[in-house]
Amino acid sequence: MISDKRIGVLGGGQLGRMMAEAANRLQLAVHILDPAPQAPAKQLLAAYPHVHASFSEPTAIQQLAAECDVLTVEIEHVDAKALAQVACPVQPAPSTIALIQDKLQQKRHLRSHSVPVPDFVECASVAEAERAGEAFGYPLMLKARRLAYDGRGNAVARTADTCAQAYGALGSGDAQKVGGVYAERWACFRKELAVMVVRSADGQVASYPVVETVQRDNICHLVLAPAEVPSSVADEARRVAEMAIKTLEGAGIFGVELFWMEDDSVLVNEIAPRPHNSGHYTIEASETSQFENHLRAVAGLPLGGTALKVPAAVMINLLGGPGLEEAARASLSVAGATLHLYGKPEARVGRKMGHVTVVGESVAAIMQKAQPILAAIDATTT
Ligand code: ATP
Ligand code: MG
Ligand code: MG
Numbered sequence: 001m002i003s004d005k006r007i008g009v010l011g012g013g014q015l016g017r018m019m020a021e022a023a024n025r026l027q028l029a030v031h032i033l034d035p036a037p038q039a040p041a042k043q044l045l046a047a048y049p050h051v052h053a054s055f056s057e058p059t060a061i062q063q064l065a066a067e068c069d070v071l072t073v074e075i076e077h078v079d080a081k082a083l084a085q086v087a088c089p090v091q092p093a094p095s096t097i098a099l100i101q102d103k104l105q106q107k108r109h110l111r112s113h114s115v116p117v118p119d120f121v122e123c124a125s126v127a128e129a130e131r132a133g134e135a136f137g138y139p140l141m142l143k144a145r146r147l148a149y150d151g152r153g154n155a156v157a158r159t160a161d162t163c164a165q166a167y168g169a170l171g172s173g174d175a176q177k178v179g180g181v182y183a184e185r186w187a188c189f190r191k192e193l194a195v196m197v198v199r200s201a202d203g204q205v206a207s208y209p210v211v212e213t214v215q216r217d218n219i220c221h222l223v224l225a226p227a228e229v230p231s232s233v234a235d236e237a238r239r240v241a242e243m244a245i246k247t248l249e250g251a252g253i254f255g256v257e258l259f260w261m262e263d264d265s266v267l268v269n270e271i272a273p274r275p276h277n278s279g280h281y282t283i284e285a286s287e288t289s290q291f292e293n294h295l296r297a298v299a300g301l302p303l304g305g306t307a308l309k310v311p312a313a314v315m316i317n318l319l320g321g322p323g324l325e326e327a328a329r330a331s332l333s334v335a336g337a338t339l340h341l342y343g344k345p346e347a348r349v350g351r352k353m354g355h356v357t358v359v360g361e362s363v364a365a366i367m368q369k370a371q372p373i374l375a376a377i378d379a380t381t382t
Contacts, residue, residue: 001027003299006048008032008068010055010083011075012039014342014352015275015291018283019074020044022291028299033064040343041074058082072252072298074274076100077147091201091298092250092273099248100273103153104145104182113247116240116267118259119185126164132183133160139186144170144178150350151218153178187267189259193227194278195241198293201251201300208286208306210237213257213278219350220277223315224363225285226308229260236266244268253294255279277317277352284338284357285313310359314366316373318354320347327376331356334369 007023009016012034020041023030032041033051042050049067053060056079065071065086072091080098083090100106110117119136123129133140138160144153155166171177192215196208212227213220227234241256248254248271255276257269279290288296288304296303318327324347331337334356341354356373360366367374 003028003301005029005069005299006031006067007295007298008064008071008088009041010061010064010071010073010078012036012041012050013074014040014340014344014354015074016041017044017342018280018289018291018340019275019295022289023295026292026295028295030295031064031068033060038343038345043343055079056082058085062086070298072274072294073097076273077149090250092199092248092252092254096248096250097273100271102145102179103143103148103270104180106271107182107184109247110244110268110271113243115244115247116265118187118267118269120182122180122182123167124180126167129157129163129167129181129183130160133157133163136183136185140166141184141186142166142170142181143184144175144181146179148178151215154218187259187261187269189261191227191229191260192269193229193237193258193260193266194223194276195237195256195258196253196276196279196282196290196306197241197245197256198253198290198297198303198306199245199251200297200303204303205242205245206303206306207238207242208279208282208290209308210234211278211281217350219319219352220317222317223278223281225281225313225315226363228363230264233260233264233266236264240266240268244271248273251297251300253279253290253297277315277355280340280355281313281315281357283340285310285359311361312363312366313357313359314363314370316356316358316370316377317352318356318377319349320351320353321349323377323379324353326379327373328354328356330372330376331358334358334373336360336366336369337373 006029012032017040061082084094155169157163157166211225214222255272283289
């Protein structure tokens with residue numbers, strides 16, 4: 001109807017599932033490549049043939065490409081080389097996915113395009129990490145170059161004495177397993193911010209409002225939309241985020257994680273070449289959700305508006321753990337709340353099992369309304 005392009009998605013987790021929800025409403029065909037036959041995204045897409053194999057397996061990627069007109073991703077840890085060799089278009093570009101997979105190359109790329117980032121340096125040994133500590137001071141953030149998520153590729157050295165220990169923690173003692181290590185200057189941020197940016201197939205870029213993200217144990221806990229920051233900071237955050245995305249190739253939605261620093265500068269932490277946890281609120285609160293705009297961009301359709309259509313929204317992640325069910329149930333009695341459960345079979349502790357978005361007149365008013373949900377989470381995590 002609006003597009004007969006079959007869209008192949010590498011990865012079938014919650015981001016693929018929410019893409020599928022948007023695709024179903026728009027009558028767009030989505031085929032999923034994921035090892036789990038009952039992956040969250042596949043549960044919603046009975047009409048299409050899916051591929052039950054790893055998204056890092058070249059033959060499986062070729063099979064998906066043979067059945068589709070365009071490929072995209074819901075996770076960046078895919079085989080980017082195999083993606084670069086398929087016959088159909090891939091959005092965003094495989095070169096963009098490959099660049100983002102290596103967090104050190106990503107930072108080098110951003111710095112070379114004058115996008116502000118924290119100071120960083122490659123550390124091929126513990127001695128080099130110690131030298132980075134002398135240059136940047138402590139605490140010092142050490143990061144794995146590859147396969148990072150939810151802070152699992154990060155280790156903090158509090159003092160020079162703990163550098164070796166922090167370094168050894170990455171890649172379980174074998175830094176090469178994670179493609180090597182680099183060090184970053186500690187960012188004493190006022191707030192962590194994020195901006196979703198969408199780029200159409202013809203190169204137009206549009207950003208969503210700036211939100212604040214609150215992490216717990218390196219995992220996103222809350223997203224507050226819009227972020228409470230001076231308007232000059234919000235403008236700068238959107239400018240920096242759009243500037244960063246303009247340096248990358250390909251269409252789709254991107255999540256840009258940012259630090260708002262003491263001196264009011266805004267630094268890029270990292271970029272996700274896909275829908276992002278900080279953009280889930282857009283389903284209920286924005287003119288067009290991040291998932292719909294991603295599909296529109298990938299399918300070559302016109303982009304939808306990115307403005308908020310309610311004054312404010314708060315997104316609360318529901319992680320695996322003893323408080324999960326109670327928090328989900330509590331959300332059913334909160335005015336303005338929408339519950340999303342991802343259909344994951346196993347509620348491992350810390351795993352993203354669902355989220356709740358609450359809309360309202362202001363972030364402060366929503367935080368009041370959301371107390372029963374937050375209390376259920378806190379009752380078991382503190
Ligand atoms: P994601 O799940 O977002 O992909 P990740 O594993 O790639 O996470 P980062 O985003 O690099 O990890 O870092 C996780 C969190 O650690 C950040 O959200 C931030 O709270 C903190 N952090 C990262 N870099 C720094 C830094 N240089 N200084 C201080 N804190 C930092
Ligand atoms: Mg990351
Ligand atoms: Mg991150």
